[in-house]
Each structure stands twice: as structure tokens, then as C-alpha cells.
Amino acid sequence: MTTLTHLDILEAEGIHIIREAVAELERPVLLFSGGKDSVVMLHLAAKAFWPGRLPFPLLHVDTGHNFPEVLAYRDAVVERLGLRLVVARVQDYIDDGRLLERTDGTRNPLQTQPLLDAIADHRFDAVFGGGRRDEEKARAKERVVSLRDEFGQWDPRNQRPELWNLYNPRHRPGEHVRVFPLSNWTELDVWHYIAREQIDLPGLYYAHDRDVFLRDGMWLAVSEVSPPRPTERVETRRVRYRTVGDMSCTGAVESEASSVEDVLIEVAATRVTERGATRADDRITEAAMEDRKKEGYF
Amino acid sequence: MSASPPRSLVRLATAGSVDDGKSTLVGRLLHDSKSVLTDQLDAVERVSRERGLGHVDLALLTDGLRAEREQGITIDVAYRYFATATRTFILADCPGHVQYTRNTVTGSSTADVLVLLVDARKGGLEQTRRHLAVAALLRVPQVIVAINKIDLVDYDEQRYLAVAGELAGIAADLGLGSLVTLPVSALVGDNIVERSTRTPWYDGPSLLELLENLEVASVEEGFRFGVQLTLRPQSAALDPRHDEYRGYGGIVASGRVRVGDKIVVLPEGVHSRIAGIDLAGASLEESVAGQSVSLRLTDEVDLARGALISSVADAPTPTQDVDAMVCWLAERPLRTSARVLLKHSTRTVQGVVRELRGRLDLDAMAPVATDTLELNDIGRIRLRLAAPILAEDYTTSRTGGAFLLIDPQTGQTLAAGMVRGHQAFGDSFDDSQSWSI
Structure with missing residues (x-):
């Protein structure tokens, strides 16, 4: 049945x-x-x-x-x-x-x-x-x-x-x-489904080393469109992205989750929503x- | 923390009268089942503080629109998600304020279970009665009444029993099969997730325990499959071996089907057999209610969107005359002779309202004669359709008996409809007793 x-x-x-x-x-x-x-x-x-x-x-x-x-x-x-x-x-x-x-x-x-x-x-x-x-x-x-x-x-x-x-x-x-x-x-559910169906994703959803700097409590990637200010210290961190938006407003989270199984465990245990953690654009007003x-x- | 998906999915609707504390209950369920994350809670705490509230107002978790927060009311149905180790829940939170009938009908239409909130101090109000009537009309399989604010009646067992007794009476009047009641305090958390020590006289399960153990087994019904579209890729096939593929895409509305089963294609009445069941490249031996698949038939049948593939023995009869209950959802009132579109399963046909047989008075639970149905009214109508539909009695099949009425000019959804069984136009109706539900 x-x-x-x-x-x-x-x-x-x-x-x-x-x-x-x-x-x-x-x-x-x-x-x-x-x-x-x-x-x-x-x-x-x-x-x-x-x-x-x-x-x-x-x-x-x-x-x-x-x-x-x-x-x-x-x-x-x-x-x-x-x-x-x-x-x-x-x-x-x-x-x-x-x-x-x-x-x-x-x-x-x-x-x-x-x-x-x-x-x-x-x-x-x-x-x-x-x-x-x-x-x-x-x-x-x-x-x-x-x-x-x-x-x-x-x-x-x-x-x-x-x-x-x-x-x-x-x-x-x-x-x-x-x-x-x-x-x-x-x-x-999205992550369980990605695991079940073995769906290929852009690599930045999984842990990787990246040059980042801290702004408003978020790790932003160093890039042409998001250059660090002189006071912001650039460091290499092991990070991944929970959402993928603009480089200028999407923050990375520190993570060791390098496979979909690792990500599932991380997401199940997290205490912060994906938008709250990583999207400056949603923080502007309620x-x-x-x-x-x-x-x-x- | 388990990383494996929970086993089953339950659709739940919550309803209650104004100030019964429904948003608080939903907030409590989400909070205590750890479905609220810290940034959401921080925001709620901050706003509660800014408003000078002495407690964290969990209702702020669910009021998503600016107007709702400004007015301190919930306007529209909101959908929430939480999961326990064994179950995933989709919660339709139906506000009791404005347009409560429209919202409760919407939430109830897909619900496996309705959780209705009643204030222990006030008992069954007029609106409680109406909510229960809507649940009965929409055939929500299970209803749980949470008698809330039990802390405000000092956890008094007698008061609880009095309210529970009153509600059991209403449920019996409405012919509601199963009604479960329990004492809760959403604000304090009594009997929501954990059983409360402050209600020693109540030895039943908490609300979450009830929801986790609810039977959601579907009733065995005949196989029904409304064809959404024909899948004939020809030269657009991803793989040339599928150039000749011909299948029918749809969702199994009820029952089950196996390869080799005899079926009938309606309204044409053509008989055939199931040659194959495909789910995107995977071949299935069997498919059950709720699955989106593609069916192949053993015979070349000329069929398109709107056809119904059905088991043979209990197949519905095509009809152009429909006797139905409708919940009117539009500002513009319904009058006899109105022209409408009717969407049933995957068929949309033109129709005309031939007769408005009356409005259902939800307080008296009796029909009242009327010339119009206004917004939020529930009434009984007779429709004549330009082409047949494959409708079934809503009381025996929620999927086979449900339809929408749509405004042909604006495209607006006018009404939720429930077929009462169908008869040839001109036949007399059974008016001998209350046709209420």
C-alpha cells in the first residue's frame, strides 16, 4: 500500500x-x-x-x-x-x-x-x-x-x-x-527535498573559505560591489549562504556544513530565520x- | 536533532470569536513547539516593550500586515507551519473579526481538523455557533474546541463542564460527528503542549498531543482523476524515445488506482484500462489520493483538460443541473438569473442561477426566504450549466462536491459551492425538513 x-x-x-x-x-x-x-x-x-x-x-x-x-x-x-x-x-x-x-x-x-x-x-x-x-x-x-x-x-x-x-x-x-x-x-522542507532528490545547487550554499568582513552583524563577501570600509577588517572565514541575493546585502553564516546532510542538521538546529540571519533588505522596517x-x- | 522528515502532514484551521485569544494560542503553539526562532521572538519582545505591554504579546507573531498590527486585529487568513517529531502541520489561522465566514470557510475547506477557541467566561457565543455550523457545512472531519482563559475562571471544573456541555449540545444540533473539548490557557500555556498541573480534574491529552494523535486516514472513496492537461511532447521530448509518449497529467482527487484497472473517461463514457502510471520518469504500480502523476491508457482516447478518469462501478453521472449550498464571498449580492462561471475539478463551464431557494439562518439553523445573497451569506441555489460537470454529493466526497463560482467579467471568485446531489431540472426538491446542511 x-x-x-x-x-x-x-x-x-x-x-x-x-x-x-x-x-x-x-x-x-x-x-x-x-x-x-x-x-x-x-x-x-x-x-x-x-x-x-x-x-x-x-x-x-x-x-x-x-x-x-x-x-x-x-x-x-x-x-x-x-x-x-x-x-x-x-x-x-x-x-x-x-x-x-x-x-x-x-x-x-x-x-x-x-x-x-x-x-x-x-x-x-x-x-x-x-x-x-x-x-x-x-x-x-x-x-x-x-x-x-x-x-x-x-x-x-x-x-x-x-x-x-x-x-x-x-x-x-x-x-x-x-x-x-x-x-x-x-x-x-526545501533542504529535505534537495537531499531526497539529490538536486545540484550553487556551491556557495555549502561551507567554503571566503574573504569576508563584518557589517551590521553580518558577514559580507569582499567584492567590487561590496568593498569593505577602511574600518572594516577583512578576514578569511569558513562560511556558507542560507539565501542567495545580492552580494551587497546578503550575509554569509559561519558554517562547517559542506554537504546537504550537514546543512540539514544545521538548519534543523538553527534558532534564527534565514531572512533574519542574512538579509539586510528585510531589516529596514517591520x-x-x-x-x-x-x-x-x- | 533528527534530520529525517516527519511522517505525515496535517492541515489544521483555527477559528474563534473576537478576543478569544486565538492569535495568542497560535503564537503559543508555534513558540512552545519551538517553531519560532529567536530573531522573530526578539522582534515581538521589542514591539511589546515599545507598546508598554507587561507581557510578550504572542499575537504579534501572526499579525503580518501593517494594518493588522496598527489596529490590533487579524484581517486575513494567515498560514503557519510547525512540526513535531512525528508530524508536520499547516495551520490556517482564520480571524474572527471582519469577514469571519469568508475566512472560516476558506480555512475549513482544506482542513483535516478545526480548532475552535471559546472563552471560558463567556461560553458558546453566537459566533461560536456559526463557526461550528461552517465546520459542519464544509465537512471538516474533526473539531476540537479549546475552552480558553481557564486561568481567568480560577481553573474551575464546574465552569468548564458547563461550557463543554453547552457546546456538545450545539454540536449535536448540527449533526457534527466528533467534538473534543479541553480546558486551556493560551496566555499561560496550560494544556497547550504540556499537560497542566493546574487542571487536575482534566486527565485528557494536551492540544498538541491531540493533534499529534489525530486519525487523518482518508475515507475509502472511488477513484477520481481530473485531467489537467495532456502530456504529448512529440519533438519537444527531452529524450527521443519519448516522442510518442501520450499521458494525462493530474492529481488523484480520491481513491486509488493500479496499473491494469478498468476506468471510464467522463463525460464521454469511454471505457479503457490503465496502461501505466508515471511520476516524472518513475513508473508506479499504484497511485493514491494526493499524488500528482501522469496516466497512460491502453486505448487511444481523445481526451483533454476537463475530462474525468474514474473507477467504473461508482462513476458520477454527468449533469447540467446543480442543487448546491453556496457561501457568497463577494461584495456584489447574488440575484436570480446571475450569469457565472463554475469551476469544478478541472472543468470550467458557464452557468446561470435559476433559483435562489433561500438563505441559511446560522442562529436558528433554518432556511429563510430571500431575494439576494449578501457577502458572507450561506444559501441554497439551483444552477443550470452550459455543459455537463461530473459532480458528486459534497457530503460523501469533499473533492467531488466542491466548486467555485467566478465572475465571468472580472474574474473575481464569487462563491464557494457544495453540491447537494443533482437531479434533472424541474424535479421537485425535498423541502419536507430543514435543508440546512
């Missing part, structure tokens, strides 16, 4: 959501950053359409501050699966003056406009995102299929009720839906994520 584990159930739910959006909408796209959540989401999408290719392209919003090894990983995946990749570049917007570099140097909040423009230019109507409800309080209120108006805005006070497993992705011209197949996954999401952020 077949019994399903909770990972089997989460996997099946994710595949069901992806197939449902593709069946009901015209022009889907999957947001792919090379981060672990988008990698797992892509893995589910590949399963959903086996033995065929994905019937939609990937979209990456490149801030220009990405880790080079993550970009290399992204390109290798696209090559291996025979996919089409659309890249929206924050740098292009800064170069021609549509966006201004922020005084704090972070580009994470600047991603929204290139994202929304890419959605409009390509007339994407379903945008798959790897967001999870356990990540953050505003995300806990997010629907699996979530409507965005013609300005890409999320209206958290006026969301469609979501009943049973009957999703409603209908929308008017100019609007689109964001679809979150990993809504019900936790960070630990409602930082809610504000960005309302404007059309991932």
Missing part, C-alpha cells in the same frame, strides 16, 4: 499548482535566480511536464550585484534543460537613468521596475515565484495564486479567497497573477517586505 510522506504531498501539490496555471493561462514564465527555492521550483516544473520540455521560459532579474558563481550555475541549468532565458538587467536602467543607484548601494529594491517591465513587454500572464509563506509575516498572508493589477501591485486587504485546491487565475487584460508552488514549504510586495516585488 502506498503511503505518502509530507514531502510527497508538498511535491504533488506544487506540481498540481504549476500544471493548473499552465493549463489555464497563455504566457507563463518562471522566475529563476539560481537560489535554492527557484531551483526546487524548477525541479517541480520539470517533473510536471515530463517527458516534455518546460512549455515556458525562465526570467531572471539581474541586479548586476549577483554572485558570479550563481550566474554560471544559472546558465549551466538553462543549457542542460534546453530552456529559454529572459534576463532583465537593473544595470541597463541605471545606465540610461531610469533608475538611480541608492545611497546605501543595495540594488534589491531596484528590481521591481525591471521585473514589471519584463512582464509587460513579454505579456507574461502567470509568473511563477519561489516565495514561501514561512519566510516572512507579509508572505504568510499571500495566496498560492495571487492577483497583480496593471501596475503590478499587490492588494493584501482585497485578496481572493482560496478554497480547496481550486485555484482561480482569471484576470483582466494588463493584470497578471503570481503563482507560488512552494507556498506551503518551510526552509527545512513592514519592509509588505511594502515591496505591494509595489510589485517578488
Whole structure:
């Protein structure tokens, strides 16, 4: 007799959501950053359409501050699966003056406009995102299929009720839906699944030696886009990343976890959320994520 | 610390009236099961301090939107996750304030168990009764009533028994099968995770123990599989050996299926057998409810999204007339003759509301005549559809009887619907007794 584990159930739910959006909408796209959540989401999408290719392209919003090894990983995946990749570049917007570099140097909040423009230019109507409800309080209120108006805005006070497993992705011209197949996954579920499915990740998720410096209680990598200030001392530490965002605002954690099994033990024992530990962009205010999401952020 | 995944997944909904302490209970469950991490707790402690509260307000863990924190209320369903050594829980936290029916219907629709909070000082309020009615209507398999703030009635057994007795009466009226009650204090933590020494007269399990030991075995039902899409890669196959592959992608809604089983494809009524069950390259001998797979058939059947693959003996009959209970979820009221889209399983068809048979008065649990259904009303309607659906009675199959009504112009979700069984248009309905639930 077949019994399903909770990972089997989460996997099946994710595949069901992806197939449902593709069946009901015209022009889907999957947001792919090379981060672990988008990698797992892509893995589910590949399963959903086996033995065929994905019937939609990937979209990456490149801030220009990405880790080079993550970009290399992204390109290798696209090559291996025979996919089409659309890249929206924050740098292009800064170069021609549509966006201004922020005084704090972070580009994470600047991603929204290139994202929304890419959605409009390509007339994407379903945008798959790897967001999870356990990540953050505003995300806990997010629907699996979530409507965005013609300005890409999320209206958290006026969301469609979501009943049973009957999703409603209908929308008017100019609007689109964001679809979150990993809504019900936790960070630990993602790692258990990566272990079970033996999914290949960018190497920086595992312990490695890196030149880092301490800023606001986080270990930041030394790079062109995140140079240490004269008062900040650079040292080589054994670190890994729990999330992968911009080099300028994503902190590393000290870790000896060099395999997926080690990471599982570490994540199960941790007492700090992944965003709290490693993302400067979420620390700005109590409602930082809610504000960005309302404007059309991932 | 174990690194192996817990065994099973339980979907849980929490509901309660205003100020029953539900957010505190959820915060307590997360906190005491160690699902809250230190940075989240630090933030809650800091905000509690800034507001001059004498205690750490665990409700702040769950109120995620700015408006919620500013107004000190919970507006929308929030989803929370916690796990114990044996189980993973998905918790839908349904606020009791604004739009409680809409929220409770949403949370209850997927719930294996509803945990309802009642204030020990106040007993079963009007809203408690309504929450229980919604649970009965949505067929939530198990209901646990946590009689909260037991510390504020000095852990008085008599008071607990009085409230528990009152609730048992309501549950019996509603025909709710299993109702478990227990005394708790979410604020102090009595009987939430650990059994409390302050309620020596209660010898039952704590709330978390109850949840961990809950039977979530699914009822044996007929095999149903709504086809989401056809998988025919042809030249887009990753491997040329699969050029000729033809399968049907979907999720097993109920029952189980094995290779070789006889099936019928509906609404066409074409018979065939299962030739293979694929899960992304892995061949399965059997597939069960909740699995997303691809089915291959022994015959070339012309079928597309919206078809239902079903076991033969108990297959549903296609129908264009639906008698249903609906919970109205839109600001714009429902009137007779309204044109709607109906989504059932993977089929979406046009329909018209032919008759509005009445509204359910949740206090009297009796039907009331009405011309409109307003936001949060529950009523009974008759629909005529432009094409058949493969609906089943919701009381015997939650997946086979559930549907959405959608506004064809705006795309808005208008109603949650539950099929009451279907009959040919013009047949008389059984009006002899309360059709309430």
C-alpha cells in the first residue's frame, strides 16, 4: 500500500499548482535566480511536464550585484534543460537613468521596475515565484495564486479567497497573477527535498573559505560591489549562504556544513530565520517586505 | 536533532470569536513547539516593550500586515507551519473579526481538523455557533474546541463542564460527528503542549498531543482523476524515445488506482484500462489520493483538460443541473438569473442561477426566504450549466462536491459551492425538513 510522506504531498501539490496555471493561462514564465527555492521550483516544473520540455521560459532579474558563481550555475541549468532565458538587467536602467543607484548601494529594491517591465513587454500572464509563506509575516498572508493589477501591485486587504485546491487565475487584460508552488514549504522542507532528490545547487550554499568582513552583524563577501570600509577588517572565514541575493546585502553564516546532510542538521538546529540571519533588505522596517510586495516585488 | 522528515502532514484551521485569544494560542503553539526562532521572538519582545505591554504579546507573531498590527486585529487568513517529531502541520489561522465566514470557510475547506477557541467566561457565543455550523457545512472531519482563559475562571471544573456541555449540545444540533473539548490557557500555556498541573480534574491529552494523535486516514472513496492537461511532447521530448509518449497529467482527487484497472473517461463514457502510471520518469504500480502523476491508457482516447478518469462501478453521472449550498464571498449580492462561471475539478463551464431557494439562518439553523445573497451569506441555489460537470454529493466526497463560482467579467471568485446531489431540472426538491446542511 502506498503511503505518502509530507514531502510527497508538498511535491504533488506544487506540481498540481504549476500544471493548473499552465493549463489555464497563455504566457507563463518562471522566475529563476539560481537560489535554492527557484531551483526546487524548477525541479517541480520539470517533473510536471515530463517527458516534455518546460512549455515556458525562465526570467531572471539581474541586479548586476549577483554572485558570479550563481550566474554560471544559472546558465549551466538553462543549457542542460534546453530552456529559454529572459534576463532583465537593473544595470541597463541605471545606465540610461531610469533608475538611480541608492545611497546605501543595495540594488534589491531596484528590481521591481525591471521585473514589471519584463512582464509587460513579454505579456507574461502567470509568473511563477519561489516565495514561501514561512519566510516572512507579509508572505504568510499571500495566496498560492495571487492577483497583480496593471501596475503590478499587490492588494493584501482585497485578496481572493482560496478554497480547496481550486485555484482561480482569471484576470483582466494588463493584470497578471503570481503563482507560488512552494507556498506551503518551510526552509527545512526545501533542504529535505534537495537531499531526497539529490538536486545540484550553487556551491556557495555549502561551507567554503571566503574573504569576508563584518557589517551590521553580518558577514559580507569582499567584492567590487561590496568593498569593505577602511574600518572594516577583512578576514578569511569558513562560511556558507542560507539565501542567495545580492552580494551587497546578503550575509554569509559561519558554517562547517559542506554537504546537504550537514546543512540539514544545521538548519534543523538553527534558532534564527534565514531572512533574519542574512538579509539586510528585510531589516529596514517591520513592514519592509509588505511594502515591496505591494509595489510589485517578488 | 533528527534530520529525517516527519511522517505525515496535517492541515489544521483555527477559528474563534473576537478576543478569544486565538492569535495568542497560535503564537503559543508555534513558540512552545519551538517553531519560532529567536530573531522573530526578539522582534515581538521589542514591539511589546515599545507598546508598554507587561507581557510578550504572542499575537504579534501572526499579525503580518501593517494594518493588522496598527489596529490590533487579524484581517486575513494567515498560514503557519510547525512540526513535531512525528508530524508536520499547516495551520490556517482564520480571524474572527471582519469577514469571519469568508475566512472560516476558506480555512475549513482544506482542513483535516478545526480548532475552535471559546472563552471560558463567556461560553458558546453566537459566533461560536456559526463557526461550528461552517465546520459542519464544509465537512471538516474533526473539531476540537479549546475552552480558553481557564486561568481567568480560577481553573474551575464546574465552569468548564458547563461550557463543554453547552457546546456538545450545539454540536449535536448540527449533526457534527466528533467534538473534543479541553480546558486551556493560551496566555499561560496550560494544556497547550504540556499537560497542566493546574487542571487536575482534566486527565485528557494536551492540544498538541491531540493533534499529534489525530486519525487523518482518508475515507475509502472511488477513484477520481481530473485531467489537467495532456502530456504529448512529440519533438519537444527531452529524450527521443519519448516522442510518442501520450499521458494525462493530474492529481488523484480520491481513491486509488493500479496499473491494469478498468476506468471510464467522463463525460464521454469511454471505457479503457490503465496502461501505466508515471511520476516524472518513475513508473508506479499504484497511485493514491494526493499524488500528482501522469496516466497512460491502453486505448487511444481523445481526451483533454476537463475530462474525468474514474473507477467504473461508482462513476458520477454527468449533469447540467446543480442543487448546491453556496457561501457568497463577494461584495456584489447574488440575484436570480446571475450569469457565472463554475469551476469544478478541472472543468470550467458557464452557468446561470435559476433559483435562489433561500438563505441559511446560522442562529436558528433554518432556511429563510430571500431575494439576494449578501457577502458572507450561506444559501441554497439551483444552477443550470452550459455543459455537463461530473459532480458528486459534497457530503460523501469533499473533492467531488466542491466548486467555485467566478465572475465571468472580472474574474473575481464569487462563491464557494457544495453540491447537494443533482437531479434533472424541474424535479421537485425535498423541502419536507430543514435543508440546512
